[in-house]
Amino acid sequence: MEERPAGIQDSDVRDALRAWGIDIVDWRYAPVGFGDYHWSATDTRGRRWFVTVADLTRKSWYGDGTEAAFRGLRDAMDTAAALRDGEPDGRLDFVVAPVRTAGAETVRRLGSGHAVSVFPLISGTAGHFGETLTPHDRSLVVDLLAALHRTAPPPSARALPPDFATRPQLLAALAELGDPWHGFGPYAEPARHLLADHAGAVRHRLDEFDRRAGELKAGGAPLVVTHGEPHPGNVLRAGERRLLLDWDTVGLAVPERDLWLVADGPDDLTRYEESTGRTPDPSALALYRLRWALNDIAEFLTLLRAPHGPTPDARQSWDALADTVKSLAAEA
CATH class of the missing domain: 3.30.200.20 (Phosphorylase Kinase; domain 1)
Structure with a gap:
């Protein structure tokens, strides 16, 4: 921050x-x-x-x-x-x-x-969120995830269902689009107008999320230790080594919780399968990609529907909200 x-x-x-x-x-x-x-x-x-x-x-x-x-x-x-x-x-x-x-x-x-x-x-060089990894870096990170997913979970590892805890905040924002969001700060009203313009698409994607989450739960796939956010911003390059940072989202889930953020095509998924013996599920990959976007929208809305000023962090939240909502709606 x-x-x-x-x-x-x-x-x-x-x-x-x-x-x-x-x-x-x-x-x-x-x-x-x-x-x-x-x-x-x-x-x-x-x-x-x-x-x-x-x-x-x-x-x-x-x-x-x-x-x-x-x-x-x-x-x-x-x-x-x-x-x-x-x-x-x-x-x-x-x-x-x-x-x-x-x-x-x-x-x-x-x-x-x-x-x-x-x-x-x-000592090393960290990436940044949204960066495109080279094929070489992707293969190294896929190998790290494969090793992590093969590891027996420590007793402290929590099981993390695909549901996202910020859903009530997102539903509350959708339900309160008819009244101005005054008194919060400079980005509250722009956020309301943005969400109102794309409310139908967001609700449609919520329905898709529920369908895919139901399918995943019914499938009963075994859980593994997952990092949760192995995006380039959490990858540290130290020579030929690749290290994973920011473990506050670690927990037990299906491996697709990690893989969707790293794999960029069938070659990466095949590499993972050969290392672990587990074939990634396309529907689970789509579920966690969608979950990330919906959770981000909810978190940014929560920040902008709270008191804030014209600060760099508030501006970053607004920019990210606009990008995520528009991207999610375009895929609906």
């Missing part, structure tokens, strides 16, 4: 790092990503860290309220750490997982609505 977290001072975050035994000598805010807040840091021993403060009010897929969000985030971070720290024959060294405190915690509360976790700062 470009904006800093409301109510959280740099000193609050630095104080929290004492639980990790980290004494900072260099400290910089990193305006990257969307949804969480990040700092890069160097400690007195020359070790470099990447510090993340999660906004627990924006983790609705874990459940209602900040307590449920914290428990879900803790389970996700524990899962990532377990995948990284598995036995020698099960260790996944491409998992960039949080380091533990002296008390073995992967995440700690920070105030009432935030939580902090600490990661090693690894």
Whole structure:
């Protein structure tokens, strides 16, 4: 995020790092990503860290309220750490997982609505969301996903159904298109007009989502450990190595939850099948592609139907909302 977290001072975050035994000598805010807040840091021993403060009010897929969000985030971070720290024959060294405190915690509360976790700062080049991977990079990431999906799940891994937790917010916005969305901020009314223009298409895609989700549940496909968001923005290039970042969405699901974001044709899917013995389901791929778009629309609408100003983050939400709604409607 470009904006800093409301109510959280740099000193609050630095104080929290004492639980990790980290004494900072260099400290910089990193305006990257969307949804969480990040700092890069160097400690007195020359070790470099990447510090993340999660906004627990924006983790609705874990459940209602900040307590449920914290428990879900803790389970996700524990899962990532377990995948990284598995036995020698099960260790996944491409998992960039949080380091533990002296008390073995992967995440700690920070105030009432935030939580902090600490990661090693690894030299490399991260991609960005929407970037097109080269065939070589795609094959490397497909191989990482195949290895992840073959791994036995840690006890902390949660089963994640295809349903998206932000659906009530999307339905509420669709139901309230007849009245102006005044009092929220500069992008609320443009968002209402945009959604009103494409409401029929969005409802049609919701019906399609329900049909495909019903088919997936009825099929009873076995679940595997999935990352959830293995898009280029969460892939770190470190020489010939490819590492996966941002594991807060990790959980048990069908492999198509990951594959739709990476595979770009039959060659990628064949490579995955040869590595795992599992044939990807085209309908499940379509389901998770659609789920991503609907969830994004709901999240952006939630942000723009709340108090906001003409900030860079609000503008980014509006631009992304417009692109996603128009793309979804064009495919209806």
